[in-house]
Structure formats: structure tokens, C-alpha cells
Amino acid sequence: MSLETIRYSNNPGDISQSIALSGAAIVLDLVEATVIDTVKEELRPHFDQFGSAQRNEFNGHHTQRISKILERSLESASLIGNRKLLSIIDQVLLPFCINYQIGSTTGIEIYPGESEQTLHTDDSIYPLSLPGMELQLSVMWALDDFTEENGATRIVLGSHRWHEPQMVNKVQSEDIVQAVMPKGAALIYLGSVWHGGGANRSNHLRMGVVNTYSLGWLRQEVNQYLTVSEETVMKCSETVQRLMGYQGHGQYLGRYENDPDGYWLGKHQ
Numbered sequence: 001m002s003l004e005t006i007r008y009s010n011n012p013g014d015i016s017q018s019i020a021l022s023g024a025a026i027v028l029d030l031v032e033a034t035v036i037d038t039v040k041e042e043l044r045p046h047f048d049q050f051g052s053a054q055r056n057e058f059n060g061h062h063t064q065r066i067s068k069i070l071e072r073s074l075e076s077a078s079l080i081g082n083r084k085l086l087s088i089i090d091q092v093l094l095p096f097c098i099n100y101q102i103g104s105t106t107g108i109e110i111y112p113g114e115s116e117q118t119l120h121t122d123d124s125i126y127p128l129s130l131p132g133m134e135l136q137l138s139v140m141w142a143l144d145d146f147t148e149e150n151g152a153t154r155i156v157l158g159s160h161r162w163h164e165p166q167m168v169n170k171v172q173s174e175d176i177v178q179a180v181m182p183k184g185a186a187l188i189y190l191g192s193v194w195h196g197g198g199a200n201r202s203n204h205l206r207m208g209v210v211n212t213y214s215l216g217w218l219r220q221e222v223n224q225y226l227t228v229s230e231e232t233v234m235k236c237s238e239t240v241q242r243l244m245g246y247q248g249h250g251q252y253l254g255r256y257e258n259d260p261d262g263y264w265l266g267k268h269q
């Protein structure tokens, strides 16, 4: 088992198989470099102004974090709704739902001097574990090159198959790999995989944006309706609007009377 780096080659099946086996994969060629540069530029002032507010033991004391990324960077819609990426996520999540949605969007900038983040799973927000069913996955976009020295995300390969969370206490350093990847690549990892940010032993920053996608019948991790303004959502494509949560899950869940086909914003089009 290894953390594979795979070029997107119109065969999302190969990538989803690799994710199913190891719990994670790095994917190249999903997005144009200009998109990454624009997102980075749009987020810079927000990191500078608000990034230190979320410092704590878990997030780190030398890490800047910002949430509601779509509100801060309209270009990040190109990451959220990236067609190639969605074709991979379809393979992982659609076996368990009719549609899926954004759970959270977070910018993470690890500064020199930061130590390793505690290993954790993103699924721990849900009081539920159904063996064989994935509840969500996370996509970490590298807005800088991710290196071993600057804090590339640490992944415990195969940990999505653990039956007992206590197994994390037995993890050895050789069980952990770092997601070393070039700027513009995306690390896709299952919500059930144990992982954490790396220590930054370099003298430069490591900026990334991590977006989570959860099954459409689960509650979104962050309340996107209150977090991202309707004005911003209305500037996005229908695909992104749906991903932000403006759709029902099938005929009954999240019912809305003005919704002819499960798409809540249809009336504005």
C-alpha cells in the first residue's frame, strides 16, 4: 500500500480504487495554475486579517486558519465544483447517497515552527460509523508546494479500515506518509482516514485549502446557508449552488415547496 500520485486521465475509476485501497491519493492535472494563483491572491488578505483567530492546541499556535472560503474567494468555486474532481468523488460517495454536498471549506497556512497536528479522522464529527460506508471525504488543494519540511499533510495509510480508534495509539512513524505534492495538486482522503497537518521545519509557509464533501443525507459540518451569503451563492454555477446545499436529497429529505426538481434555487434562474 502506498500514497499514489496519479494524473487525472479521464479514468476516475483508477483514482477511486487507489483511494479505496490506501484511504487517500494525490491527484495531478485537475485545475489550471491560474485558478490556484487567483485563489491564493484572493485569500491572502483574509489570512492576514483573520487567520490567527482560530489558533488553539488542535489547530496549532503557528497556523493561520480561515473558514467560509467561497465568501472570501469566488474563484474557489472552480475548486469546489471542479468537474474532474467531482467525477472522482461520484465514485466514492454516490454508492451511499443520491447526491453529496460541501461540509466545510477551510484555508490552512502552516507557519515555520509549527509542530505536528494530532492525528484524527474528519468523520469523528458524526456519531455514527457504518463499516464499508464512507460518510465524507476531504480534498486538500496545495496552494504552495507541499514538502516534508514545510508540513505536508500526514496520512496513516489503510487506517480507514481500523475497527477500533484506539489503534491510533499503536501507530509507528513508519506507518505515516506525508502528502508531498506540487502546488495545484489535490490530496483526496476519506473521512475515516487518520491524518494530521505536518510540522513546518522550513523557513517558508505552506498554504492549502481543504474542502470536505459529505453524503447528502447528513447534516453539513458548517451551516453553509448562514455562512455564505445568498448573493455570493447566486454568482456560482448551478453545480456549486447544489454542492453548497441548495438541493434536497431525493424527494423527501430537505423538502422545499418551491422546489420542482430537488434544486432549491431553481425559481431564481
Ligand SMILES: O=C(O)CCC(=O)C(=O)O
Binding pocket: 059, 108, 117, 140, 151, 152, 153, 154, 195, 196, 197, 198, 208
Ligand atoms: O493542514 C493539514 O495538512 C491538515 C489539517 C487537518 O487535517 C485538520 O485541521 O483537520
